[in-house]
Amino acid sequence: MAKILMKGNEAVAKAAIEAGCRYFFGYPITPQNEIPEYMAKELPKIGGVFLQAESEVSAINMIYGGAGTGARVMTSSSSPGIALKQEGITYIAGAELPCVIVNMMRGGPGLGGIQPSQADYFMSTRGGGNGDYRTPVFAPASIQEAVDMTMEAFDVADYYRTPVMVVADGMIGQMMEPVEFKTPKKRELPAKDWATTGTKGERKPNIINSLFLDPQELEDHNIKLDAKYAQIEKNEVQYEMYKAEDAELVFVAYGTTSRIVKNVVEELRAEGVKAGLIRPKTIWPFPFKAFDEIPAAKNLLTVEMSMGQMIEDVKMASNGRWPVSFYGRVGGMIPTPQGIKGKALEVIGGAK
Amino acid sequence: MAVVFKKTQGLTDAQTHYCPGCTHGIIHRITAEVLEELGVLGDTIGVAPVGCAVLAYNYFNCDMHEAAHGRAPAVATGVKRIFPDKVVFTYQGDGDLASIGAAEIVHAAARGEKITTIFVNNAIYGMTGGQMAPTTLPGQKATTSPYGRDVDHCGYPIRVSEMLSTLTGAAFVERVAVNNPANVRKAKAAIKKAFQAQIEGKGFGIVEVLSTCPTNWGLHPLDSLKWLEENMMPYYPLGNFRDPAKEEEGK
Ligand SMILES: Cc1ncc(C[n+]2csc(CCOP(=O)(O)OP(=O)(O)O)c2C)c(N)n1
Ligand code: SF4
Numbered sequence: 001m002a003k004i005l006m007k008g009n010e011a012v013a014k015a016a017i018e019a020g021c022r023y024f025f026g027y028p029i030t031p032q033n034e035i036p037e038y039m040a041k042e043l044p045k046i047g048g049v050f051l052q053a054e055s056e057v058s059a060i061n062m063i064y065g066g067a068g069t070g071a072r073v074m075t076s077s078s079s080p081g082i083a084l085k086q087e088g089i090t091y092i093a094g095a096e097l098p099c100v101i102v103n104m105m106r107g108g109p110g111l112g113g114i115q116p117s118q119a120d121y122f123m124s125t126r127g128g129g130n131g132d133y134r135t136p137v138f139a140p141a142s143i144q145e146a147v148d149m150t151m152e153a154f155d156v157a158d159y160y161r162t163p164v165m166v167v168a169d170g171m172i173g174q175m176m177e178p179v180e181f182k183t184p185k186k187r188e189l190p191a192k193d194w195a196t197t198g199t200k201g202e203r204k205p206n207i208i209n210s211l212f213l214d215p216q217e218l219e220d221h222n223i224k225l226d227a228k229y230a231q232i233e234k235n236e237v238q239y240e241m242y243k244a245e246d247a248e249l250v251f252v253a254y255g256t257t258s259r260i261v262k263n264v265v266e267e268l269r270a271e272g273v274k275a276g277l278i279r280p281k282t283i284w285p286f287p288f289k290a291f292d293e294i295p296a297a298k299n300l301l302t303v304e305m306s307m308g309q310m311i312e313d314v315k316m317a318s319n320g321r322w323p324v325s326f327y328g329r330v331g332g333m334i335p336t337p338q339g340i341k342g343k344a345l346e347v348i349g350g351a352k
Numbered sequence: 353m354a355v356v357f358k359k360t361q362g363l364t365d366a367q368t369h370y371c372p373g374c375t376h377g378i379i380h381r382i383t384a385e386v387l388e389e390l391g392v393l394g395d396t397i398g399v400a401p402v403g404c405a406v407l408a409y410n411y412f413n414c415d416m417h418e419a420a421h422g423r424a425p426a427v428a429t430g431v432k433r434i435f436p437d438k439v440v441f442t443y444q445g446d447g448d449l450a451s452i453g454a455a456e457i458v459h460a461a462a463r464g465e466k467i468t469t470i471f472v473n474n475a476i477y478g479m480t481g482g483q484m485a486p487t488t489l490p491g492q493k494a495t496t497s498p499y500g501r502d503v504d505h506c507g508y509p510i511r512v513s514e515m516l517s518t519l520t521g522a523a524f525v526e527r528v529a530v531n532n533p534a535n536v537r538k539a540k541a542a543i544k545k546a547f548q549a550q551i552e553g554k555g556f557g558i559v560e561v562l563s564t565c566p567t568n569w570g571l572h573p574l575d576s577l578k579w580l581e582e583n584m585m586p587y588y589p590l591g592n593f594r595d596p597a598k599e600e601e602g603k
Contacts, residue, residue: 069435
């Protein structure tokens with residue numbers, strides 16, 4: 001298929017449809033409105049349904065009901081809206097239902113702003129809602145990747161029976177790039193015999209539920225979920241090593257920020273500084289093992305559009321092996337190559 | 353010997369957890385009977401609430417989906433939009449529906465969502481131990497209105513049926529009670545009509561059932577029925593507020 005020029009949000013919506021999503025429930029919030037708008041226009045044409053809910057709380061609960069039927073369902077929002085969706089996400093995780101949730105992050109806390117941000121790292125990777133659960137989180141750095149990851153997200157969701165998040169920032173949602181819609185490599189997916197499709201009088205009722213009043217049953221359920229998360233950590237980590245193998249200064253950055261960092265790596269290399277980048281493509285599971293592949297490293301520098309959230313995972317990955325520094329801009333301020341480079345030179349002591 | 357009464361296929365054999373004398377059980381039974389009589393059990397997906405009916409998913413003999421507190425109408429919407437030909441219902445208490453889930457029920461009704469809601473109004477939060485509900489009557493004591501509900505302080509009870517019947521999308525709205533056999537029969541007839549309105553694609557249907565909570569009202573089950581008649585019925589008058597059959601006749 002030829003490449004077409006598309007806006008990030010629309011490309012994500014189209015990718016979902018290509019992946020078989022036919023039901024979308026959402027609520028408007030900047031900077032992701034082109035996703036529901038695209039769905040509203042396209043889904044009715046192919047026998048699907050777009051419905052605008054009265055709130056994010058309602059939208060995610062429609063997803064909860066929809067996912068229960070076994071259909072491929074998706075919702076999208078931006079930071080304050082995702083905060084509201086956390087209620088439903090924990091229920092969906094608890095009831096082990098598959099669905100895809102897209103977050104085009106904007107600055108916070110509170111109403112914050114409408115410019116790009118990466119300040120929902122904690123909310124995305126730490127569970128977000130109540131209880132012991134995790135959600136796989138894809139973090140695309142380009143529109144092509146947003147497309148590929150959205151498609152893959154549906155398979156991961158179905159395979160593990162879990163909500164999956166695609167977390168980008170408003171920049172990826174709003175910019176345009178050429179993209180190709182490739183058929184994703186298919187996984188063997190389990191049958192959805194747990195779905196509420198009506199018994200037809202032919203089987204016992206299916207119950208979708210996250211309530212376990214017996215403490216032993218709930219502990220067993222948590223242990224079962226934990227085993228699933230361990231499988232995901234083992235099998236679903238994705239990351240990119242960019243000139244990191246011989247790097248002495250290793251940046252860690254994801255999403256839009258990683259693109260800026262790549263330019264800084266080039267600049268520093270041109271000046272004789274051995275710089276490189278570890279780019280998590282999944283932020284949960286976090287690519288801890290990537291840090292075993294940087295034998296020459298002397299310093300780690302985390303760059304984020306937040307006040308420092310992923311740095312906690314980077315410190316864990318470092319586990320005392322290297323000093324870990326941080327550079328971040330927030331509020332919709334995009335880190336500049338100059339700013340990042342200045343911090344990099346400070347970290348390595350101004351010297352080469 | 354002729355069988356005059358038998359347990360409905362609409363309920364499983366699970367023993368319910370409801371307190372002795374609580375009318376939740378009657379409401380379960382008549383709802384289940386209606387589903388059986390309409391022959392739709394195999395095509396029904398029910399949504400259970402948070403509240404005393406939280407375990408309803410173990411009792412109804414059809415596919416069931418448990419929802420977060422108040423969100424049953426949204427969950428039911430997700431199911432119904434994917435399966436427009438299935439019968440989808442929610443079973444909700446007054447705290448669930450009229451407090452935390454007020455937005456969800458209003459908008460499901462406003463959209464004319466083709467679902468049926470069984471709304472159990474017992475004027476109190478049963479499950480959590482008798483706190484004030486949005487339906488608690490003026491002067492009524494509850495653990496969080498220990499001096500009696502003071503309307504100057506916390507406002508007036510919500511008459512849900514009256515409120516929802518102002519919405520065009522609400523096709524069937526009726527308030528019933530299960531305080532005596534005659535009213536139980538009327539309640540069952542209303543529930544049947546509400547499901548029929550859904551099956552015929554008429555729009556949203558809700559049956560508000562005045563119910564008792566002997567445990568948290570601190571009354572004997574029989575005195576509870578009397579209290580319901582003397583206190584709830586005057587504030588929440590029984591009757592039909594919207595019926596597509598009636599409205600067509602009237603045209
Ligand atoms: C988000 C959330 N808040 C609070 C609760 C606690 N809670 C459980 S049941 C209930 C009240 C239910 O009352 P009602 O809907 O009137 O049903 P009843 O128990 O009277 O049948 C509350 C507040 C909860 N489960 N979830
Ligand atoms: S607490 Fe009240 S509403 Fe709940 S089961 Fe007991 S009597 Fe019924």
